[in-house]
Amino acid sequence: GAVVSQHPSRVICKSGTSVKIECRSLDFQATTMFWYRQFPKQSLMLMATSNEGSKATYEQGVEKDKFLINHASLTLSTLTVTSAHPEDSSFYICSARSGQGFTDTQYFGPGTRLTVL
Amino acid sequence: DAKTTQPPSMDCAEGRAANLPCNHSTISGNEYVYWYRQIHSQGPQYIIHGLKNNETNEMASLIITEDRKSSTLILPHATLRDTAVYYCIVRVARGGGSNYKLTFGKGTLLTVNP
Numbered sequence: 001g002a003v004v005s006q007h008p009s010r011v012i013c014k015s016g017t018s019v020k021i022e023c024r025s026l027d028f029q030a031t032t033m034f035w036y037r038q039f040p041k042q043s044l045m046l047m048a049t050s051n052e053g054s055k056a057t058y059e060q061g062v063e064k065d066k067f068l069i070n071h072a073s074l075t076l077s078t079l080t081v082t083s084a085h086p087e088d089s090s091f092y093i094c095s096a097r098s099g100q101g102f103t104d105t106q107y108f109g110p111g112t113r114l115t116v117l
Numbered sequence: 118d119a120k121t122t123q124p125p126s127m128d129c130a131e132g133r134a135a136n137l138p139c140n141h142s143t144i145s146g147n148e149y150v151y152w153y154r155q156i157h158s159q160g161p162q163y164i165i166h167g168l169k170n171n172e173t174n175e176m177a178s179l180i181i182t183e184d185r186k187s188s189t190l191i192l193p194h195a196t197l198r199d200t201a202v203y204y205c206i207v208r209v210a211r212g213g214g215s216n217y218k219l220t221f222g223k224g225t226l227l228t229v230n231p
Binding site: 002004006034043044045046049091093095105106107108109110111113 | 153155158160161162163166204218219221222223224
């Protein structure tokens, strides 16, 4: 159980276009989802936290108007990179929070490799 | 900033146990120790977590010292597919706020050799 999927796995786009990445929790409901970004040879950096039905909370330095997050249901969150530029090329990873028992755990998707030309 | 300290790299022979240490000397009473790993170009995979008792699942064992200031992740019979970056993270179990976030440090690159 606790499977998180992302789509697409890879995307190449031209500079100035927008790209949407979907994150789904397949076998559990996730009231909270998280979006991370990872540059080559670096660790994961949290971009934002999204709660179902409410606005996302962005980490310091992350532009909310550039990285649009929608968490419309308990199993789906989307990240839209608007007006993408080459410096936005990165590995984007989502995770979903599964609450069970006394603790809960975050499960991660396989990631989306974005290349902006 | 990450609240844990891990060696940057370790090697292990295939079939042998891999013991990955983690120091978390400033851990709070309500914080758990979580372990994730990331195989190259994939999303992190949850391994195990614990509060103060030793834990074991199908993937690994987690040994937490009595003072909770350090822990060791044990992969009992390492295989080549266990080569990955292993992250030790401390975090509160539930709730919101900054204490709930998973803050990834640099982790330990475990290389399992044939």
